[in-house]
Amino acid sequence: MTDPANPPAGWYDDGRGALRYWDGTQWTEHTAPLAPADQGATAAYPATPADQTPTAVYGTAPLADQAPTQQYSAQPYGAAPSGAAAYGTTTTMSPPPAPGAGGEPSGPNxxxxxxxxxxxxxxxxxxxxxxxxxxxxxxxxxxxxxxxxxxxxxxxxxxxxxxxxxxxxxxxxxxxxxxxxxxxxxxxxxxGVIQEEIREGLESEFGTPVPTESATEAPEESVAPTEGLAFGDTMEWEDGVTMTVSAPEPFTPSDLAAGADQAEDLVFTLTITNGSTENVQPVVLSTLSSGGTEATRIIDVGAEGGQVGIPPTTPILPGESITWQEAWSVADAGSLTMQTAPSFSYETVVFTNAG
Missing domain, CATH: 1.20.58 (Methane Monooxygenase Hydroxylase; Chain G, domain 1)
Structure with missing residues (x-):
């Protein structure tokens, strides 16, 4: 019950430039700003706090121990203190910021x-x-x-x-x-390419022929035919390694393709088969000309059926094969000449459809 010796619960000027809620027995932690003097007659009280559980008293002893008798006696019950809002009505309060406000913006970057x-x-x-x-x-x-x-x-x-x-x-x-x-x-x-370059450098520097390890022996190198093979044929080197380049087929680049900048786009299927007794590390650097014009290699990581234009890098074990596709943009599909090889260890072979 409300102590008859104390003012009733309500909003009062706490003497510190703000309204504070009096719960009938003591000051609470609930505060509100004072209305300007010229608006005191029309301003409304803040809403009564939902939770009026007594809390720690703010300020010094006079505020904690003294009820607002002066304010209470100066105004009738239910009337608003001077410069305050009317009891029992509400004022518009700015809502607190939403969770996450001030943090990462929600718009697209x-x-x-x-x-x-x-x-x-x-x-x-x-x-x-x-x-x-x-x-x-x-x-x-x-x-x-x-x-x-x-x-x-x-x-x-x-x-x-x-x-x-x-x-x-x-x-x-x-x-x-x-x-x-x-x-x-x-x-x-x-x-032996590097050794040959070193030997030639020494000979040019000193003017004296430098003997090689196999000066008395003919070098054992695989020799490609002097005339080009037709697309679809297979080239075999002396150690048993073979390479096949298929006939060209029309190619439709995807939106992710790069290099399709000439009249026609073609794709070739290349296969290397390791018929030797040692691993073959493929290093394929093919070149293609079309009607005397250098063709443009197409790289397409979004091609249907898998990536196109990516040469193999995985070692080929004896008895195994590897197959991939190369796409090219050409000026004349009827006059094609491709030079390629499994790696630097093999002589370049020529595939062509030129008559």
Whole structure:
């Protein structure tokens, strides 16, 4: 019950420039701003607090121990104190900020999304030997766009993810490039190309012929035929390794293709079969001319049936084969000449459909 010696529960001026709720026995923690003096007659009281459980008293001892008798006696019961709102009515209060307000904005971050997409495409090319030059262009662009996206309004996760993907892509691309260079260098060493270059350099420097390890022996090299093979034929080298290039077929590039810039697009199916007794590390660098014009290699990671234009890098074990497709954009499909070989250890073979 309300103590008759105390004022009834209500909002009163606490003497500190604000309204405070009196629960009938003591001051509570609920406060509200005082209305301007010229609005005191029309302003409304704040709503009665739902929870009126007595709480720790604010301020000094006079506020804690003294009931608002002066204010109570100066005004009739139920009337609003001077400069305050009428008892029992409500005032409009600004709602608290929604959860997460002030945190990450909910709108799209266009620059961050573009940086993420570019970084992902660059990562794909970074994993593909011999076409990594595309990755070294896309990855820095994705990295820069992702950094810019971090400072723009909108969701940050695309920019953060693009930043991570571009960094990881650069690392993966460097590793793949190092492996390819190492394999090519090994092929050159095994084939004697490097030794021959060193020998010629010494001879040009000192003017004296440098003997080779097999000066008295004829070099054992596989010799390709002087005339080109027809597309669909199979070339066999002396160690039993064979290579076949199929006849060209029309090719329709996907939206992700790069290099389709001439009159016609063709695709070839290439197969290497290891008939030797040792592993064959494929390093295939094919070239194609069309009517005297160099054809453009097409790289299509979104082609139907799988990637097109990606040469193999997996070692071929004895007795096994590997097959892949190469797509080219050509000026004249009726006059084609392709030069290719399984690796640097083998003489280049020519496939053609020119009469």
């Amino acid at each position: 266009v620059v961050g999304i573009i940086g993420f997409v570019v970084a992902v495409v660059g990562f794909v090319f970074a994993c593909i030997p011999f076409v990594q030059v595309v990755a070294w262009i896309l990855l820095p662009i994705g990295f820069i766009l992702s950094i810019v996206g971090l400072f723009l309004k909108g969701r940050k996760w695309p920019a953060i993810t693009g930043l991570i993907v571009s960094i990881v892509g650069a690392i993966v691309g460097a590793v793949v490039a190092a492996v390819v260079v190492f394999n090519v260098f090994g092929q050159l060493v095994d084939s």
